[in-house]
Amino acid sequence: QSVLTQPPSVSGAPGQRVTISCTGSSSNIGAGNDVHWYQQLPGTVPKLLIYGNNNRPSGVPDRFSGSKSGTSASLAITGLQADDETDYYCQSYDSSLSGWVFGGGTKLTVL
């Protein structure tokens, strides 16, 4: 059971907007710790997608955006494309555990 909770799966049609939630607690997201997001294509290494809640590394399309409020965060993907179909993970720091934590991952399906 992951410290950060993500829906196991989400889906959307091409061109649509989807959001992936990441729910934490007062010891991680709610404690003011930043949330970061990673994309992991099948059989590949995780890739940084969003850092510091809402910042995109160079090369990441602006179709991807992040937000954070209270004890939760969200990843939004607009203009859904077929190659967005993969796994997404949120990550933060947990002050009670004194360690980095991930969400369980969300599989995005493009219908």
Added chain:
Amino acid sequence: QVQLVESGGGVVQPGRSLRLSCAASGFTFSSYGMHWVRQAPGKGLEWVAVISYDGRNKNYVDSVKGRFTISRDNSKNTLYLQMNSLRAEDTAVYYCAKDRYSGYDTGGYFDYWGQGTLVIVSS
């Protein structure tokens, strides 16, 4: 460009030991915190351990405390993970990952990842 190359994985019997290495290049290794992150077959990502840039700060996920030891040799640009008393549930791909910051910053995140090395614990 940043490169992280893990080695040392393999098949090991329960209770035995294994040492993973991660050779870093393309950045000033001694300036950044480093992590190990693992992924069991078909499962999600799990953070395992962190070491600060200077080697003074180390921390571990509860499930490996007392069994795993993270270390680094800044003169060799290499990160290590000594894994003792291995269990079946330690079976995973182990990734080394570079922290964006020093390893002391709780806002740290993983900006570069190695390709991973597979550890299988089985009799």
